[in-house]
Amino acid sequence: MTAPKLRFKEFDKKWDLKNLGDCFNLFSGYAFPSSASVDNGIKWLKIADVGIQEMTPNNLSFLPNDFKAKFPQFIVSKNDYVIALTRPILNKKLKIAKVGEFYDGALLNQRVAKIVSDNNNLDFIYSLLQKSKTVEELENSIAGTDPPNLSLNEVKGIVLGIPKVEEQTKIASFLSNVDEKITQLTQKHELLSQYKQGMMQKLFNQQIRFKADDGSEFGEWEKVKLGSLLIKHDEKTEFNNQYPVLTSSRHGIYFQKDYFAGQDVASSDTTGYNVVPYDYFTYRHMSDDLVFKFNINTICPKGIVSTLYPVFTVKDEHLNKYFLQTILNEGQEFKNFAIMQKQGGSRTYMYFSKLSELVLTIPCLEEQTKIANFLSSIDQKIDVVAQQIEQAKLWKKGLLQQMFV
Secondary structure: OEOOOOOOOOOOOOEEEEEHHHOOEEEEOEOOOHHHOEOOOEEEEOHHHEOOOOEOOOOOOEEOOOHHHHOHHHEOOOOOEEEEOEOOEEOOEEOEEEOOOOOOOOEEEOOEEEEEOOOOOHHHHHHHHHOHHHHHHHHHHHOOOOOOEOOHHHHHOOEEEEOOHHHHHHHHHHHHHHHHHHHHHHHHHHHHHHHHHHHHHHHHOOOOOOEOOOOOEOOOOEEEEHHHHEEEOOOEEOOOOOOEEEEEEOOEEEEEEEEEOOHHHOOOOOOOEEEEEOOOEEOOOEEOOOOOOOEEOOOOOEEEEOOOOOEEEEOOOOOOHHHHHHHHHHOHHHHHHHHHHOOOOOOEEOOHHHHOOOEEEEOOHHHHHHHHHHHHHHHHHHHHHHHHHHHHHHHHHHHHHHHOO
């Protein structure tokens, strides 16, 4: 017997070592035929609907309403926990989630299982299965199968410490409060993001206008050819220069591991690398889904990127950099322009020469700056909440390691 490092003071008994398979059962769903699918009816809970600690209703399916009476044993309720049985682990995390209100009353499909236990707290089992050590042992148990499939046989031999149900309930309640805090922060993040999107639409459509510092109205927005306001940066580097290698993606700009330009990272591209000075733009010139993320280097004095990433700056007397970044990443004019560039094939190419042809409708520099400052302030709030979410998740991860054996 053993005990965790961190526990509530009213409990002092050692935890019993038990086979995981003795703590719960997996009740698998039914193999409903695809021909039974209907446009409207009872929600059909499939493996794609189960994410990592959340349900992912991205592509809903439905079954006929009379299936509820025909297959009552496969109905799930909002307080049930379900787990993916095929490829159940992604990036060292288990695809397990609480059903919730949205899927309450849904029918469970095959390769998804409901977790059932008569003698243990299900909320505790849910947290226990998220523990990194548990996931590691589950992953080892299904290694070698293709595709990886989870069943009760795979969990029977895993031995873990299990407390009495009273302590299980106390732990589960505490961790549920942590999850609720993460959920609230996530909802706040989504609301701020939606607010920003709504405000950008109104600002770029000129439904909302700022005024000058003296209270006067700004003039009309004017159409400009973007190439007249951009300055292409053609500096390249040899392989022996010591600049950090950067990656520009839809998630931002960041260091590519700890690589520096040198013979050890020489690519097959004999032209070397493009240099990205601080506060300059770069972007990947090809996209499979018409999303070209324009990023500004704010992380190092000088970095380098592949020659597939054009580098440019702007004429400061005409353009606010953050305003341009926002209107390129979020504005409808660029989106329409990108669609026009797609000429068959799966990829769209946005070379700098083509970007220079884009015509944008923009205000004067002073109004650009006011818009940029306003949107930047929202971004700062979004970033703060994102950091709080990450900190809460890390805290929970630490708790899982200390509150369980």
